[in-house]
Amino acid sequence: MTSTEATTRTAYDSVATLYAELVDGWVAAAPLERAFLAAFAELVDGPVADVGCGPGHLTGHLHSLGVDVHGVDVSPEMVALARAAFPHLSFAVGSMTALDVADGSLGGILAHFSTIHTPPAELAAVLAEFHRALAPGGHLNLGFFGSETGSEPTPFDHRVTTAYHWPADTLADLVCRNGFVEVARLARKPGERERFLQSQLLVVKPQLS
Secondary structure, three states: OOHHHHHHHHHHHHHHHHHHHHHOOOOOOOHHHHHHHHHHHHHOOOOEEEEOOOOOHHHHHHHHOOOOEEEEEOOHHHHHHHHHHOOOOOEEEOEOOEOOOOOOOEEEEEEEOOOOOOOHHHHHHHHHHHHHHEEEEEEEEEEEEEEOOOOOOEEEOOOOOOEEEEEHHHHHHHHHHOOOEEEEEEEEOOOOOOOOEEEEEEEEOOOOO
């Protein structure tokens, strides 16, 4: 576990119950993101890891779409809430820099705002781990806070711990330089209680030639 993950773990352990209450009902209230997740669910072939699953709300949603999915989160308190809410699904405490899966064993990874606290200099290592875990043809759905100006990621005072918002082109370029090919993007304007673009990047690990 990196020092960033240790800090994130402590921060989310302290607010796990409140966070679960805040995201309750999120899927029903987010039609654009729901459609993007439905496309992801249709594209994946094989087991999916919901990395940074939090209280499991999106793990449960993907399961309802017929996806073979399990959840992983660095926060033990989040995992406990996920297990209580979705006892029929599998959840584990773990690091996104050291996923407990074999090389090339996943059909998909959902990282829904899971890397927002990762310093830009450390993100390539996370992407390398995702690439290792995915099978050729496997998809990564990466949620992030988007920037409407500038060309560099910018830190901001997220209510839990420091987070970063990214220009979509900059993040997509980094992801593709780490072995992925872009498939699609979503950028929704911020809602009433949101500060930044609510963005999704869908990429694929290329098939072996």
